[in-house]
Amino acid sequence: MIFTLVLCGLALEAFRLSVAAGAIQANLTKRKMIWLGGIFAAVQLFLFLLGTGFLWKWIDFLSISGNMDRMARIGSVIFAILGFVMIFLGIREKRLEESCVYPWSVEGFAKYAFKHGMMFLCVGCAAVYCLRRTFWYGAEIFLILFLASVVGLAYGYWQGIRGWRKIRITTGCVWIIAAVCLWTI
């Protein structure tokens, strides 16, 4: 259940960021969308795993890595903070201007993904509890981020930026539900 929520939240955020990236492009071919989607998913997965690794080291340092309850509580608090921050930003956020920029290069898009990847790092920290089969989870996360990113780029390119704030608020709600689920385990 929690892992499904994590996947939903990550997919929503990847979709939102990709919509904004696609909406400011003058020319975006299918091939380029797939390339950019792959780069975006790879960068975000890296940040997610970095967050997981960081928290794992930290709880190891605190010698609580065997205590699943403590790990769940830590994850729950991180999800709750993340959820409220996302909702707050979603409410406060102004309308995003659609202005054409130079075509995304591989390097430029990777930088864009890094710049907006803070949330993926935090979710990686919070999701330590549910990561037992890391490899498969990593593959699933990559796949869902890749799909969300490609769909987001295509949607942004053809439809422009729509529902940007609503998606952010929905993502915030997903993190709060995840926080409640983790707390009540």
Add this chain to the structure above:
Amino acid sequence: MNQKTQMTKQILAESLKKLLPHHSFEKITIKDITDAAGFIRPTFYNHFKDKYDLVEWIFTEEVIRPGEQLFDVGLFREGIRLMLANMEKEKDFYVRAVKIQGQNSFRDIVFQSFVTLIQKVFSKHTPFPETVPHFFRPEILAEYYANAETFLLMKWLESGMPISAEEVEKAHWSLITVSFEDVVKEVSGEEKENR
């Protein structure tokens, strides 16, 4: 610029003009503009950077360029008259466009267009020697006159164009040709008393 490009730009401009009376400029998206024009969204970016760029193009094509042609042959007063008359024709659009605020505000678009236009006039008609005093340098003078033009135009538009273009042109001509001293005398009624 080829005819097809110009035609596409014109259709996009008409589309924005159609949308502006029903929606605020901030809420109009590029998709709305292209949908109303019957194009796909990416077409917009082949011609304009963003919707502010489109507004600038409309202002340049409808107001600045026709005036510039008269300025080129030294008909300054006629040029201003034509510019104001063209704006009056598209009153609905300009009264709403003047509300565009922020980094790419309509005021900035108008000001920049006038600076460029006046600089062109100076470079064409007046040879400026290197020894010219600082405040009479062409770039400073262009900014000075552009500020005056922009101020008058913005006041007219912000108040909803309550007087005709002809009246604005007369007032404008008086303000830039009559000295400050004469304006003070006229306002205080000194001249009437003297007479």
